[in-house]
Amino acid sequence: MIEFADKSPAEIRSLIRRNELTRPTAGMAKGFTQANLAILKKELAFDFLLFCQRNPKPCPVLDVTEPGSPIPQLIAPGADIRTDIPKYRIYRHGELVEEVTDILNYWEDDMVAFLIGCSFTFEHPLMNNGIPVRHIEENCNVAMYKTNIPCIKAGRFEGPVVVSMRPIPEKDVVRAVQVTSRFPSVHGAPIHIGNPAHIGIKNINKPDFGDAVTIKDGEVPVFWACGVTPQAAAMQVKPELMITHAPGHMLITDVRDEQFGVL
């Protein structure tokens, strides 16, 4: 994948658009933010945007397309949301029915695409601070868990906050809070440090999504709000049609990670 680390977002999106690239996007266009995708019909869009507005830590909205427009004007004005993601998932009434490499045949005039921040954006800053990121070391997906923390409801959308977990050496926990606090638009500071049971996680070795990772002696599990939260909430509504990216197959934006840093 290293061959794509130094390519520009536009170059990679062009390869994806021509179906010459259909792999997960981790590591591609290093330094540029990648975004989660959720597409809903206009009739659900206000409630979903409100849900995100009320729950900004798990649902940091980076961009919302104009109804019917496939162009994410703010974060990738040269992109087409219907073709520039390597793999999509089509859900009907909350059930996964198909994985496809473009959604030209599914796109309708009343569709609204939500691009949502992803904690990948703060993982390079963590590593640049000498803080290990275990799932990158172990070359697997981040461990994600449903918690007993409810999101604030909006219209028909509700559900628990989903978190991602990274084991952090005790001596680095304060710095990890500081570094990730700088990135509120990609989940920001952790929402919990330490005992998984306190947020309703029964078995840290059995994540609800992604892969379990090693927690070494002297490391503390640290939990960040996760972008799976809004997708899970949307799924519970069982919308007639909903389209998301396939896990790990993200939109590569034109915005540099550091542009989301505050202070």
Place this chain on the structure above:
Amino acid sequence: MIEFADKSPAEIRSLIRRNELTRPTAGMAKGFTQANLAILKKELAFDFLLFCQRNPKPCPVLDVTEPGSPIPQLIAPGADIRTDIPKYRIYRHGELVEEVTDILNYWEDDMVAFLIGCSFTFEHPLMNNGIPVRHIEENCNVAMYKTNIPCIKAGRFEGPVVVSMRPIPEKDVVRAVQVTSRFPSVHGAPIHIGNPAHIGIKNINKPDFGDAVTIKDGEVPVFWACGVTPQAAAMQVKPELMITHAPGHMLITDVRDEQFGVL
């Protein structure tokens, strides 16, 4: 007004609800955030929320009520948006038609109230840092100007960014940027420092809204995005019915200013 500085938000809202208090709210319930109000019908709510999401510096959304519900659950769950603001303005097709002390007779089941952050929240932190706030010293309204900076359009909503200006001693400008950067949900860092002409302001002594203030020798005009922006954008759409607070007559929330501080 000092008699209300130490009262709780709930106590003051109760006086307002009984029409025993109909004055501007500046200085009341010291340390608690005050919010701007804009009420629109549901049919315009998605586009307006999207406009705010795309323009977070001038339009920092603190809370949005569920359609038809007058309760701002996030920032003042004990408040009723129809009675707890000292003075309201009723606009029909973009024209001011009436000022009233409650809106019980105007409220409809499809109305959505937007509570938007206000730069008053960061004025105490500025003063606590020894930085003068001129319009408080001169006991007048802050000076506000239309700029030549366009907001990002959303649906029918568009318009220029409106800014508030505070003259800051040259030696304090860096600190003023730092202090206000901590408060992104109430406009955050300035958007311009120095020459007014560079953002399209022709005469600094003739503000478009509010009052002109003295700029002393050695002071630099510093410009922050202003909550008048979304009201002005909404007015241009000439909605059938729109309700706002009367200038200076704000919703006093249960959230402390410092709770909006990051880091």
